[in-house]
Amino acid sequence: MRLPKFLDNLIMHIIQGLLPEVFLVFVLMIFFCVLLFLRFYYKSNTTEVQLALNLNYSAWALLLPLLLSYWIFIYMGPAVFDMSYGIHSDSLIYAFRLVLTALFIVYWAYIYLSNSSHVFYTFEYYFMLVVGLLALNLMLISSNFLNLLLSMELYSMVVYYLIHEKRTRGRTTEAAFKYFTVSSYSTAFFVFGLFFVYLSSGATEFKALSFLATQNADKLMLIGYFFIVASLLIKVGAGVFFFWILDAYEGASFPVLIFLNIFVKPAFVFIIFKILLLGCGGLLLGPVKLFLFSTAIIGVVGASLQSKVKRFLIFTSMYNMGFLSFFFWEPNGFMLGGFVVFFGVYSLNSMCLMMLFGLLRDASKSDFVITDLKDLSCVLPQHFPLAFGLVFFLLSVSGLPPFSVFFVKYFLLVKIFNAFTAPYVLILLLCSVIALFCYIRIIRIIFEFSRPTFFVRFKSGVAAGILAFMTVFNIVFLFVAEDLLKMMQLFVLEC
Amino acid sequence: MNFFEIMEIIFISNVALIFLPFQKLTRKLGSLLVLIVLIGCLFFVLRTDPDSIFILDYADKNFFWGAFTVDRLSAFFGALLCFLSFVCISLFGAKSYNQLTYYSVFFCLELFLFHTFVSVNMLTFYVLFETTLIPMFVLILLWGSRQRKLHAMYMFFFYTAIGSVLLLVALFVFYAMSGSVLITASTHIEPYITFFITLMWFCFFVGFSFKVPVAPLHTWLPEAHVEAPTVGSIVLAGLLLKIGTFGMLRFMFPGLNLLNFRFQDFVYAACVFSLFYASLVAIRQLDIKKIIAYSSVAHMGFVVIGLFSITFIGFVGSYFTMLSHGVVASALFFLVGVLYERYKSRILLNYGGLVSVMPVFAIIFFVFTLANIGFPFTSNFVGELFILIGVVSTNLLIGIICLFSIVLPPVYSLWLFNRVFFGGLGSGLTGFSDLNTTEFYLSALFISLTLLGGIAPKIITAYVELEYIKLLV
Numbered sequence: 017m018r019l020p021k022f023l024d025n026l027i028m029h030i031i032q033g034l035l036p037e038v039f040l041v042f043v044l045m046i047f048f049c050v051l052l053f054l055r056f057y058y059k060s061n062t063t064e065v066q067l068a069l070n071l072n073y074s075a076w077a078l079l080l081p082l083l084l085s086y087w088i089f090i091y092m093g094p095a096v097f098d099m100s101y102g103i104h105s106d107s108l109i110y111a112f113r114l115v116l117t118a119l120f121i122v123y124w125a126y127i128y129l130s131n132s133s134h135v136f137y138t139f140e141y142y143f144m145l146v147v148g149l150l151a152l153n154l155m156l157i158s159s160n161f162l163n164l165l166l167s168m169e170l171y172s173m174v175v176y177y178l179i180h181e182k183r184t185r186g187r188t189t190e191a192a193f194k195y196f197t198v199s200s201y202s203t204a205f206f207v208f209g210l211f212f213v214y215l216s217s218g219a220t221e222f223k224a225l226s227f228l229a230t231q232n233a234d235k236l237m238l239i240g241y242f243f244i245v246a247s248l249l250i251k252v253g254a255g256v257f258f259f260w261i262l263d264a265y266e267g268a269s270f271p272v273l274i275f276l277n278i279f280v281k282p283a284f285v286f287i288i289f290k291i292l293l294l295g296c297g298g299l300l301l302g303p304v305k306l307f308l309f310s311t312a313i314i315g316v317v318g319a320s321l322q323s324k325v326k327r328f329l330i331f332t333s334m335y336n337m338g339f340l341s342f343f344f345w346e347p348n349g350f351m352l353g354g355f356v357v358f359f360g361v362y363s364l365n366s367m368c369l370m371m372l373f374g375l376l377r378d379a380s381k382s383d384f385v386i387t388d389l390k391d392l393s394c395v396l397p398q399h400f401p402l403a404f405g406l407v408f409f410l411l412s413v414s415g416l417p418p419f420s421v422f423f424v425k426y427f428l429l430v431k432i433f434n435a436f437t438a439p440y441v442l443i444l445l446l447c448s449v450i451a452l453f454c455y456i457r458i459i460r461i462i463f464e465f466s467r468p469t470f471f472v473r474f475k476s477g478v479a480a481g482i483l484a485f486m487t488v489f490n491i492v493f494l495f496v497a498e499d500l501l502k503m504m505q506l507f508v509l510e511c
Numbered sequence: 512m513n514f515f516e517i518m519e520i521i522f523i524s525n526v527a528l529i530f531l532p533f534q535k536l537t538r539k540l541g542s543l544l545v546l547i548v549l550i551g552c553l554f555f556v557l558r559t560d561p562d563s564i565f566i567l568d569y570a571d572k573n574f575f576w577g578a579f580t581v582d583r584l585s586a587f588f589g590a591l592l593c594f595l596s597f598v599c600i601s602l603f604g605a606k607s608y609n610q611l612t613y614y615s616v617f618f619c620l621e622l623f624l625f626h627t628f629v630s631v632n633m634l635t636f637y638v639l640f641e642t643t644l645i646p647m648f649v650l651i652l653l654w655g656s657r658q659r660k661l662h663a664m665y666m667f668f669f670y671t672a673i674g675s676v677l678l679l680v681a682l683f684v685f686y687a688m689s690g691s692v693l694i695t696a697s698t699h700i701e702p703y704i705t706f707f708i709t710l711m712w713f714c715f716f717v718g719f720s721f722k723v724p725v726a727p728l729h730t731w732l733p734e735a736h737v738e739a740p741t742v743g744s745i746v747l748a749g750l751l752l753k754i755g756t757f758g759m760l761r762f763m764f765p766g767l768n769l770l771n772f773r774f775q776d777f778v779y780a781a782c783v784f785s786l787f788y789a790s791l792v793a794i795r796q797l798d799i800k801k802i803i804a805y806s807s808v809a810h811m812g813f814v815v816i817g818l819f820s821i822t823f824i825g826f827v828g829s830y831f832t833m834l835s836h837g838v839v840a841s842a843l844f845f846l847v848g849v850l851y852e853r854y855k856s857r858i859l860l861n862y863g864g865l866v867s868v869m870p871v872f873a874i875i876f877f878v879f880t881l882a883n884i885g886f887p888f889t890s891n892f893v894g895e896l897f898i899l900i901g902v903v904s905t906n907l908l909i910g911i912i913c914l915f916s917i918v919l920p921p922v923y924s925l926w927l928f929n930r931v932f933f934g935g936l937g938s939g940l941t942g943f944s945d946l947n948t949t950e951f952y953l954s955a956l957f958i959s960l961t962l963l964g965g966i967a968p969k970i971i972t973a974y975v976e977l978e979y980i981k982l983l984v
Contacts, residue, residue, distance in 0.1 A: 411645070416672075417638040426634070426679075433683040435707075441683065445676050452672050460665050463652055 118149045120367060121279070125271045141181060148174035148275065152283050161210050161220045161244070161295070164287070168206070168251070172199045175280075178272045179264060191267025198260045202250040209243025212236050222295035229297035241296050245288065245304055252284035255307045258314055258334060266326045270374030273326060277333040277370070278363045282340050286355075289344040305345060309440060312338025316447040319454045323389055325373055328454070332413070335451055336362055339425065339444065345432055353505030354431070358424040362413075364489065365421055368482050369409035372402060389457075393464045405483040407459050412490065414455035415448055420493040427501060521548050522625050526618045537614055541600045545621070549593035552586045579629045583974045584830070588628040588750075588757065591837045594960070595749045596621050598845065598953050599742045612653065617742065620646035624750055633682050633692045633762060640722075640754055641675050644668060647735075647743065647751065654740040663731075663738035670731040674721025678758075681714035697766025704769060712770040715763050716778070722755030723811045726785035736804040737857070741848025744800065748807050749841035753833050756814050760830070764818070771821055778819040779902075779909045783916070785812035790919035794926070799850070799857045802927050803843045806883060806920060810836045810891075816913065817898035825901020830975050832894030835964050839882045839891055842957035846876050849950055850931075854940050859927065864936035868943040873932045875946070875954045880928045882961045884920040890964025 125145060151171035158164040176199065180192030214220060216236035217228045229237060253261035265276055285308065292301050315334030322328040340362070343355035373386065386392065396403040412419035425448070433441050493500070525544050528537045581589065599617060620643060627639040644667070651664050682692065684707050689696035700708065721728045732752075736744050763771060771778075786809050793805035810832065817829030849872065851857055866873040882889035895917065903910030946954065963970070 416644075417641040422638075429679075430683055430686050433687050438707075442680065445680060449673055449676050453669060456665060456668050456672075460661055463661055463664075 118146075118279070121145065121149075121271060121275055140177065144174050144177045144181075145271070145275065148178065149279075152280065155287055156283060159222045159294070161213070161222075161225075164291075165203075165206055165210065169203065172203070172251075175199075175276065178275070179268045181269065181272070188267040191264045194260055195264040198250060198264070202247040205243045205247035205250065209240045209245075209247065212240030212243065214240075216240060222291070225295050226297040229295075229299050233297070233299060238299065241299055244291065245300055248284060248288050248291070249304075249307060252281055252288075252337070253334070254337070255310045255314065258311070258318070262327055262330055265330050266324070270370060273329065274367055274370045274374075277329060278366050281333060281337045282359050282363070285337055285341050285344075289341075289347065293344075293347055305341070308338055308341035310338070311335075311341070312444060312447050316450045316454070320450055325386055325389055325392075328389060328458075329370060329373070332451065332454070333366070335447065336366070338447075339428075342428055342432060342440075342444070345437065350431065350505045351428075353507065354424065354427055354501060357501055357504050358428065361420045361424050361493065365409060365412045365419070365486070368486055369406070369413055371482065372405050372409065375402075389461055392458065392461050396462055401480045401483065403462050405480075406462060408483060408486065410455045410459055412486070414452045416452065418490070418494055420490050420497070423493065423497045424501075427497075521551075522622045526615070526622055528614070528618065538600055541614065541618065542597055545593045545596040545600065549590050549597070552590040552593065579626065579635070580631045581629050584757075584760065585628045587830075587834055587971065587974075588753065589625060591753075591834055592621065592624055592628065592750055594956075595745055595837070595841055598841070598956070599745055601949055601953060602742060602845075602848075616646045616649050616653075620650070620746065624746075624754075627754055628757065631694050631761070633685060633694060636758065636761070637675065637678055637682060640678075640758070641671075643751060643754070644671055647739075647747065650743040650746075651735065651739045654743070655738040659734075660738035663734040666731040667735045670721050670724075670728065674718045674728075677714040677718035677721075681711045681718060681762075684708070684711040684714070694762060694766070697762075700766060702769070704773070708767070709770060712763070712767050712774065715759070715767070716774070719755045719758045719763075720781070720815075722758070723752060723815060724755070724808060725781055725812055725815060726788045726808060729785070729789065729808045732808060733801045733804040736844070737798055737800045741844060741851070744844035744848070745841045748803070748844055749837040752807060752811055753837060756811065756818065756829070756833055759815070759818055764821075768821065771819060775819055775821070775905070779816060779906060782812040782816045782819075783909060783912055785809070786816075786913070786916045787919070790916065790923065793923040794919070796923075797859045799847050799859060799927065799931070800844070802859075802923055803840060803847065803883075806923065807836070807840050809916075809920065810840070813895060813898055813913070816909070817894075817901055820898070820901035820905050822901040822904055824897050824904075827972050827975050828894050828897025828899075828901055831897060831964070831968060831971060832891065834971065835890035835894050835961070838957060838960050838964070839879060839889075842879050842954070842961070843883060845953065845957070846872070846879065849946065853942065853944065854937075856939070859930050861939055862931040862937045863934040864932070865940075866932040867936070869945045871945050871951065875958065876932070877928060878958055878961070880924045882965075884924045885917060888962065888965040890961050890968070892965055893968040
């Protein structure tokens with residue numbers, strides 16, 4: 017049966033660009049209403065933990081339809097969406113992955129909140145977490161610099177709140193202030209750059225700009241792009257701009273740290289390369305590649321010098337971000353497929369590692385007590401599954417075979433290894449050895465039994481569950497890695 | 512179902528045994544299964560048709576996973592693995608460890624090692640080679656004897672990791688040049704020397720040298736041996752060191768023969784240094800395990816010299832010494848474990864006069880001391896003789912230096928024996944007892960293999976010859 021013509025037109029209109037924005041705004045509004053309702057309904061007669069659980073359900077209820085809709089878009093032929101938020105296949109796949117993993121973050125936030133004695137603003141916490149994820153998604157699917165700027169500002173505000181969520185702590189306030197200051201500078205750079213680009217070309221859409229950049233790129237446009245890319249690099253703390261993220265991220269709680277370290281950084285790498293490839297017609301690609309490559313070196317050197325848990329995690333995530341950027345050195349369907357798989361595997365392993373770090377807290381329910389790496393030495397005598405889990409994930413994230421991260425790294429390096437990239441690959445391998453050294457150093461600390469200075473109040477079941485899940489995942493991945501990569505590459509190529 | 516699949520099923524069933532509720536049954540069934548594989552390996556070697564000696568059981572994938580084969584080169588190592596596994600499982604019964612954890616770690620190690628030896632896919636070999644680190648890491652950490660085990664584990668992991676990164680570079684170059692990671696693709700590599708091929712050769716050699724180990728890359732080995740439990744030392748000396756030389760054998764011959772010839776003198780120099788250095792250091796050690804560990808470094812240096820002589824007899828000698836050293840060094844570590852179980856010390860100065868209270872043990876230790884120095888009618892003698900003939904035929908000077916080097920093992924081995932078994936009884940030693948039944952029978956097994964190799968080496972060499980011809984082709 018054929019639909020009436022006006023309905024047909026309406027559907028086509030929705031599909032051709034209206035739906036993504038409308039959908040996102042709608043889900044945001046619905047989510048806000050649901051949260052508001054829950055806040056007032058449950059606040060009077062439930063505990064904070066129950067409220068957290070209920071909010072957790074509602075966050076899932078929001079994210080699952082979003083996930084489903086992305087899935088549908090991917091199969092419907094996403095190339096048709098090319099309006100202000102151009103849903104290209106690559107960004108859509110990335111956004112899909114992001115929402116999928118966001119579900120874990122939201123669940124993890126519940127564990128975090130329910131185990132903490134700290135007074136949290138539960139409602140705002142969930143709201144901001146989910147809005148942050150949506151802002152990140154909007155950034156990913158932007159195909160216009162103005163949209164990108166607006167989404168980025170939304171994201172910045174959310175992150176400012178999330179970092180500053182423990183308002184009574186001085187360190188947190190300092191972290192939030194630093195973030196706010198640097199973020200403002202970054203935005204100023206972006207606007208400044210966009211001004212030059214608009215002055216030179218009269219356009220803000222990626223497609224038009226890409227065409228103009230390849231045809232006739234003048235100095236103004238080049239300066240504009242320079243500032244835009246610099247602002248994004250500052251925002252993500254790449255290369256020499258890492259100076260601010262240490263303090264800013266250290267002040268954040270563990271779920272926020274996971275959010276910033278594992279999801280935001282790769283997303284920004286993706287956005288930077290999207291702008292460079294789709295928006296700038298390949299201008300500045302070489303310097304940015306080298307800049308991100310230097311991030312891997314800075315990350316691994318920094319990690320080897322750290323004695324604080326959070327700083328160590330921040331530096332290692334920088335190293336992995338540098339590694340991740342290598343997938344864009346030869347941007348084609350194969351590499352993008354590899355990027356999606358790498359991001360999935362890395363984020364899953366890192367998230368589990370950070371979750372275990374985050375779950376270390378003392379019996380008195382005061383706060384996290386594991387701040388120094390040397391404190392880990394009293395974990396093993398008290399909690400074997402937790403210590404074993406930490407060792408497992410440390411080895412896994414370090415990229416040691418036969419763990420899953422090794423295979424994706426191997427895939428990347430073997431594919432880009434040729435006469436021109438050989439020096440970079442060799443340096444990256446050297447970085448891998450240093451990274452392995454850092455991780456083994458922590459394992460060594462874990463096995464150095466020392467008298468407990470605190471008590472781990474932590475259910476064995478959670479650590480054992482995470483460990484069992486990841487063991488099965490790693491074993492299965494061992495046998496399906498090749499097929500999975502091929503499948504993902506074919507999928508990206510088809511899209 | 513081919514031979515490899517049968518072996519694989521048996522090894523996986525071995526791992527599954529840890530879920531049995533009765534630990535005694537686990538031990539007995541485990542022993543039985545490894546004996547079946549041992550017999551299977553020997554049967555495979557004897558019955559294989561000489562015209563199709565290189566039987567490949569490739570999986571259909573060549574990039575990530577798969578491609579295992581059981582040929583005669585790997586079958587003998589399979590047999591050695593099974594024999595040493597049988598010894599280790601038999602030793603479990605006497606220990607008071609948490610046996611479930613112990614079995615699970617050991618059976619996993621056994622599974623990984625078997626697959627390492629039968630792998631003809633470089634990536635698979637590399638992954639399994641690295642994977643064997645993890646059970647060894649657990650063995651040393653959980654059942655190591657002293658607090659210094661952490662340092663030992665750290666060194667073990669770190670050195671091997673550096674070696675493995677070099678292997679990874681070699682793997683990248685191999686893939687870039689041949690488009691595959693199967694060793695059969697080595698024929699696609701350009702037949703002339705380029706920078707990348709030289710880099711690949713260097714990475715292969717140094718990467719495997721970490722594992723062999725060749726001095727000065729050896730410092731992890733004595734530490735690991737000293738801190739590992741007896742079972743760990745047996746596996747380390749008997750099998751894990753052999754992965755290095757076996758890897759050289761598999762991946763550097765014959766594909767890189769051009770460079771093997773070119774760098775022959777470099778390899779000789781490195782190995783001769785290793786041989787002398789390790790022997791001289793062994794002389795001044797006080798820890799019994801360290802003496803044996805350094806003697807292993809010296810012997811493995813000899814094996815590498817034999818391989819890189821690129822002669823028929825040198826090759827056969829190397830292969831034979833690998834197997835022989837696997838038996839002799841493991842036996843010595845087993846015997847040191849016996850001493851440590853009784854007197855809780857490995858320091859030479861604490862011992863003396865044991866011949867009067869442990870006569871059977873003294874005789875057995877003496878047999879292995881002779882085997883370690885390469886005495887005629889022991890298996891080490893045959894291997895070393897073949898290697899020396901091979902080396903002399905290619906480089907007389909190195910041959911003469913190597914001949915001088917064989918003076919050193921008797922110095923430290925006989926000194927060790929003299930200190931432990933003669934003289935006055937050690938003052939701190941109490942509760943003397945000679946070997947128990949299990950230990951005696953296990954020692955008898957070790958002795959029979961050592962003597963068999965010394966008296967009738969043709970049993971092995973006859974089959975290795977064919978492989979060598981194939982490699983040259």
